[in-house]
Amino acid sequence: MRAKGPTLYEVAERAGVSIATVSRVARGLGQISLETRTRVLAAIDDLNYHPSHFGRALVKRQHGTLGIVFPGLRGPYYSEVIHGFEVEAIAAGMSLLILGAEHLPSADAQVLGMADRADGLAIMGGTIGDALIQRLARRDVPIVTMARAKLPGIPNVRVDNYASTLALVTHLIHEHGYRRLEFVGNIVGAPDALERWRGFERAHRDAGLDPPSEPLSSAFEHTSGMQAALHILDLPERPRAIVCGNDEIASGMTSTLAAVGVRVPHEIAVTGWDNSPFARYTTPPLTTIAQPARALGQQTATMLLALIARNGDVEEEVVLSTEPIIRASCGCRFDPSTRFAIVNRQPNSHKEGAIIDELVLA
Amino acid sequence: MRAKGPTLYEVAERAGVSIATVSRVARGLGQISLETRTRVLAAIDDLNYHPSHFGRALVKRQHGTLGIVFPGLRGPYYSEVIHGFEVEAIAAGMSLLILGAEHLPSADAQVLGMADRADGLAIMGGTIGDALIQRLARRDVPIVTMARAKLPGIPNVRVDNYASTLALVTHLIHEHGYRRLEFVGNIVGAPDALERWRGFERAHRDAGLDPPSEPLSSAFEHTSGMQAALHILDLPERPRAIVCGNDEIASGMTSTLAAVGVRVPHEIAVTGWDNSPFARYTTPPLTTIAQPARALGQQTATMLLALIARNGDVEEEVVLSTEPIIRASCGCRFDPSTRFAIVNRQPNSHKEGAIIDELVLA
DNA sequence: CCGCGCACTGTAAACGTTTACGGCGATTGA
DNA sequence: TCAATCGCCGTAAACGTTTACAGTGCGCGG
Numbered sequence: 001m002r003a004k005g006p007t008l009y010e011v012a013e014r015a016g017v018s019i020a021t022v023s024r025v026a027r028g029l030g031q032i033s034l035e036t037r038t039r040v041l042a043a044i045d046d047l048n049y050h051p052s053h054f055g056r057a058l059v060k061r062q063h064g065t066l067g068i069v070f071p072g073l074r075g076p077y078y079s080e081v082i083h084g085f086e087v088e089a090i091a092a093g094m095s096l097l098i099l100g101a102e103h104l105p106s107a108d109a110q111v112l113g114m115a116d117r118a119d120g121l122a123i124m125g126g127t128i129g130d131a132l133i134q135r136l137a138r139r140d141v142p143i144v145t146m147a148r149a150k151l152p153g154i155p156n157v158r159v160d161n162y163a164s165t166l167a168l169v170t171h172l173i174h175e176h177g178y179r180r181l182e183f184v185g186n187i188v189g190a191p192d193a194l195e196r197w198r199g200f201e202r203a204h205r206d207a208g209l210d211p212p213s214e215p216l217s218s219a220f221e222h223t224s225g226m227q228a229a230l231h232i233l234d235l236p237e238r239p240r241a242i243v244c245g246n247d248e249i250a251s252g253m254t255s256t257l258a259a260v261g262v263r264v265p266h267e268i269a270v271t272g273w274d275n276s277p278f279a280r281y282t283t284p285p286l287t288t289i290a291q292p293a294r295a296l297g298q299q300t301a302t303m304l305l306a307l308i309a310r311n312g313d314v315e316e317e318v319v320l321s322t323e324p325i326i327r328a329s330c331g332c333r334f335d336p337s338t339r340f341a342i343v344n345r346q347p348n349s350h351k352e353g354a355i356i357d358e359l360v361l362a
Numbered sequence: 363m364r365a366k367g368p369t370l371y372e373v374a375e376r377a378g379v380s381i382a383t384v385s386r387v388a389r390g391l392g393q394i395s396l397e398t399r400t401r402v403l404a405a406i407d408d409l410n411y412h413p414s415h416f417g418r419a420l421v422k423r424q425h426g427t428l429g430i431v432f433p434g435l436r437g438p439y440y441s442e443v444i445h446g447f448e449v450e451a452i453a454a455g456m457s458l459l460i461l462g463a464e465h466l467p468s469a470d471a472q473v474l475g476m477a478d479r480a481d482g483l484a485i486m487g488g489t490i491g492d493a494l495i496q497r498l499a500r501r502d503v504p505i506v507t508m509a510r511a512k513l514p515g516i517p518n519v520r521v522d523n524y525a526s527t528l529a530l531v532t533h534l535i536h537e538h539g540y541r542r543l544e545f546v547g548n549i550v551g552a553p554d555a556l557e558r559w560r561g562f563e564r565a566h567r568d569a570g571l572d573p574p575s576e577p578l579s580s581a582f583e584h585t586s587g588m589q590a591a592l593h594i595l596d597l598p599e600r601p602r603a604i605v606c607g608n609d610e611i612a613s614g615m616t617s618t619l620a621a622v623g624v625r626v627p628h629e630i631a632v633t634g635w636d637n638s639p640f641a642r643y644t645t646p647p648l649t650t651i652a653q654p655a656r657a658l659g660q661q662t663a664t665m666l667l668a669l670i671a672r673n674g675d676v677e678e679e680v681v682l683s684t685e686p687i688i689r690a691s692c693g694c695r696f697d698p699s700t701r702f703a704i705v706n707r708q709p710n711s712h713k714e715g716a717i718i719d720e721l722v723l724a
Numbered sequence: 725c726c727g728c729g730c731a732c733t734g735t736a737a738a739c740g741t742t743t744a745c746g747g748c749g750a751t752t753g754a
Numbered sequence: 755t756c757a758a759t760c761g762c763c764g765t766a767a768a769c770g771t772t773t774a775c776a777g778t779g780c781g782c783g784g
Contacts, residue, residue: 222643
């Protein structure tokens, strides 16, 4: 047991005042004469007094803490989201409680426990069952969900997975003339991926093509992308382009294709999702879709804070926009014009609204 | 203000017992007759009672929370460390409070605040000034530092940066015969990097060579590595090998060198540090040094937990071992023998203790 | 000289638990 | 039969704050 620090009483005794006065001085409010203030301050300093979070929390009935539960810390995406969330939380004077639920045997119990350690909870993706979320909401714990479909009565913030995927796949079909495409990535329990798949399907139908009947299943990791590449090479009919559920899959895909001598994008084009930091530096640079991961976290924190303060005016749902980043892996080409590291950001020659963002090296 | 939930008193009244009995039933201890137990349980259920963390924390004088402060969430390294830390914390029934201090205006104040919201603190790297750490320690808050030099009286866990760098650089000098090397990476405020530089220096002296007078300064990011590459190309005398402070720098380095037509490793060899997930998949695959990031986090949590429990037998310092991972970017070559994705893990032909860990593709 | 407001400070009641201690019947042993 | 034990449960005192309320003493206008 940790040695207990000095309390209001001990400071009060030393300063020869009441605990109320010490409390006021410690928080710098109330009318205090200069004389007693300095005396109390001296006592606080002498005793190295620090107000107990316990006592405060008990009477204020708030923890000063925001909780966020997410699948796991793997990959740059979650890091970014959490970072955005943290920035807002800290700015509002709140601490951040995190829970990576993926690996946990009893995630539900943990979330329940977290619910009464935090003033509000942000719940990410499909980590937690809807039933539990609803239950928590009925307990009156402020909740906002993120990166998933909205639940009735619970504020939600997500990213537009559908429209940008539709745009990207349309780009592949219409501008590049690809006819046979595959989608790689698990869509069960992954709301984001499901929407991407829907955009993929829709682009086909819009172009009068038949999409594959189902996605090629794959975890969202590099090695899974490698396995998927092998699987695709064994397919009776080779696709001309592969739309991957995220950048890691795409990266595993291209490196494996290259390793077995298939040229990307000349023989098979590959695209990713997320615009991860490394996407710009793969060979070839990855055409992908940028999503505002940081902003997702920030927006969620902002809404959660508002919900806690019961400001009332908390938007029920916000969806952040995404944009295709056209690089070389889809088959686009560039005119290098400078010696090094110039990042062009100009209207895409192919499609309105898309962006050419390519590292140009002479 | 959140609607307050039912308290012990209300449950007690409904069940017709005292609050002490409810408390005992709720925690499942003490001798309670079956009859009252079921009655109390029913009342708890009816009212949807959940014990207040505030009340509990106040009387038990513990938060049930571990805090970890680290620079930022960027890159796979920190994610891994934190994940390891979290696994242990959760397993011990503790919640996890995190604080990314890098971007904060008043990191010190935040850490101070965290200190009385958590039962113990893990402090990573050089994020927080030694003075503050000592001050916290004097406040009797359990602290263990990590990924940095040990402070007197404060348990520390770190990774061996020196020996493996020495081994790797010796490999470059002795096995490959490189004579002119550079080290890239900032060593100020980065205890880990400083140790790596020392290993680099030592390898030179052991071989009777003069090391460069100082490291080439660079942030630990991809783009900084790119800039460093340009700088190196402008040097009067080109190095034969470049030892980078981490994998991101190395990755930026190789991609830029390749882009300007310098062949890696044939003209310039490059090595990294960390054995990041992507290191295996760069072109050429990156020779680097693996450090047990996850284990670092776990070990830290374990020691912190022990320290809190005052088990006494908490080791004062543990240093985790690292190992060079020899791939192709240092100039080593391989005999591909299988069609795909076989990871060989066999004794290095070059040097005792090093490891060949290469993705072999036919 | 009286009373009033003002600046300052103290009293005490919350906040919701845990737990030492004691009480009360019923059982048991002598 | 009486005391000791045991099982069960209630009383009340912490734990360390905040804050409504109630004083003080003092200056000042009437």
